[in-house]
Amino acid sequence: MSVAGTRERGRLTFKPGQEQSFGKGLSQCRHDFADSGLFSDDTLAALIDRYPREYYMITTTTQSADGLEWHNGDLNGASGAFVLKAVREGRLWLCLRRLDLVAPEYEALVNGAFEEIETRNPACASRRRTSSLLISSPGARVLYHADIPMVALWHVRGRKRFWLYDADSPKHLPDQVLEGVVLRESEEEIAYDPAWDAEARIIDLEPGDAVSWPQNAPHRVDNLDGLNVSITTDYFTPEAERKYGVYYANGLMRRLLGVEPRCTATHGPLALAKCVIALALKKLGIHRVQERDMLQSFLLDPKRPGGTVHLPREEWRPILQA
Ligand SMILES: [Fe+2]
Known part of the structure; x- marks a missing residue:
């Protein structure tokens, strides 16, 4: 158009x-x-x-x-x-x-x-x-x-x-x-x-x-x-990956060392160092968060389009996701 x-x-x-x-x-x-x-x-x-x-x-x-x-x-x-x-x-x-x-x-x-x-x-x-x-x-x-x-x-x-x-x-x-x-x-x-x-x-x-x-x-x-x-x-993008690395490293600094990160710059040697550290710590599994199961708690109602059948909590089951 x-x-x-x-x-x-x-x-x-x-x-x-x-x-x-x-x-x-x-x-x-x-x-x-x-x-x-x-x-x-x-x-x-x-x-x-x-x-x-x-x-x-x-x-x-x-x-x-x-x-x-x-x-x-x-x-x-x-x-x-x-x-x-x-x-x-x-x-x-x-x-x-x-x-x-x-x-x-x-x-x-x-x-x-x-x-x-x-x-x-x-x-x-x-x-x-x-x-x-x-x-x-x-x-x-x-x-x-x-x-x-x-x-x-x-x-x-x-x-x-x-x-x-x-x-x-x-x-x-x-x-x-x-x-x-x-x-x-x-x-x-x-x-x-x-x-x-x-x-x-x-x-x-x-x-x-x-x-x-x-x-x-x-x-x-x-x-x-x-x-x-x-x-x-x-x-x-490369910039987005650097921002991810900087916030990942800052988050770990705050949580593991009790240090308040002051710099969130995504350029320069400090940002680069943070990205390298973040990648290494991520690979090592430092601060790995336990992923929660996705639980199936309702079914589509086959008789009522748009309706849902909510299951009692004891019938909730993990949903397989790849
Ligand atoms: Fe979104």
């Missing part, structure tokens, strides 16, 4: 200057993934039908006194067509992981987009990319959190409101909290105050919009309407 004030080359359309910020700051563009035909109901249903158990997650939320609670579940043998109907009518969030292994035709779209970005902007060099397909309900929400890698969201169907907060604000993301995320002590979900919304950047995502944002910038997502379908891609 053609947008006034934008340049078109290949499959992505950036507003002026936005391609240079991809991989660093906030960058938005338009993409044509939907033209592949891979996102129709029939094609998605067939994909769900063949998705191995160890590569998908289905989640829902319930309201408790402490706020929204997340639950992991199982598709309960439902057909792909039924799952799509359930997601459309319920409050569900389906994540099909490891597109590279299970659905390379989707991974190819992402690879093509990154090749195009890196040809236009050689300073952006991505590595360690992993992509997942997200299919979520019209009213689904993703709570305030910070991701460890850089992330690009390729939105394809439905409408979403994306709330982005300042990664460098000690209020929105204190260093100690980010260290905990990087060390995987906490899930990526972190403390949030609705008053911060006044300072958030709001980005409404329409089909064909893509956005990538500064590494670790806290964000949350409200689906606005329609069945929402997106691909999300985690990736690192």
Whole structure:
């Protein structure tokens, strides 16, 4: 499509200057993934039908006194067509992981987009990319959190409101909290105050919009309407790997030596030394966090599209994930 004030080359359309910020700051563009035909109901249903158990997650939320609670579940043998109907009518969030292994035709779209970005902007060099397909309900929400890698969201169907907060604000993301995320002590979900919304950047995502944002910038997502379908891609750049190494080393300094890290610079000899130390300590398994089992606590209700059957706690079982 053609947008006034934008340049078109290949499959992505950036507003002026936005391609240079991809991989660093906030960058938005338009993409044509939907033209592949891979996102129709029939094609998605067939994909769900063949998705191995160890590569998908289905989640829902319930309201408790402490706020929204997340639950992991199982598709309960439902057909792909039924799952799509359930997601459309319920409050569900389906994540099909490891597109590279299970659905390379989707991974190819992402690879093509990154090749195009890196040809236009050689300073952006991505590595360690992993992509997942997200299919979520019209009213689904993703709570305030910070991701460890850089992330690009390729939105394809439905409408979403994306709330982005300042990664460098000690209020929105204190260093100690980010260290905990990087060390995987906490899930990526972190403390949030609705008053911060006044300072958030709001980005409404329409089909064909893509956005990538500064590494670790806290964000949350409200689906606005329609069945929402997106691909999300985690990736690192050399700069993002250095930031990861610095916060990993700072976090260990604070926890193991009781030292308050003063420097979060990602350039210079100190940053490099921290990255080397972080890599070595990670390999040695210092401060290895016990990963919690993902427990299956609900099943899709085969009789009621969008309905869920919550299991008594004694019937919760670990979910196999590869
Ligand atoms: Fe995220």
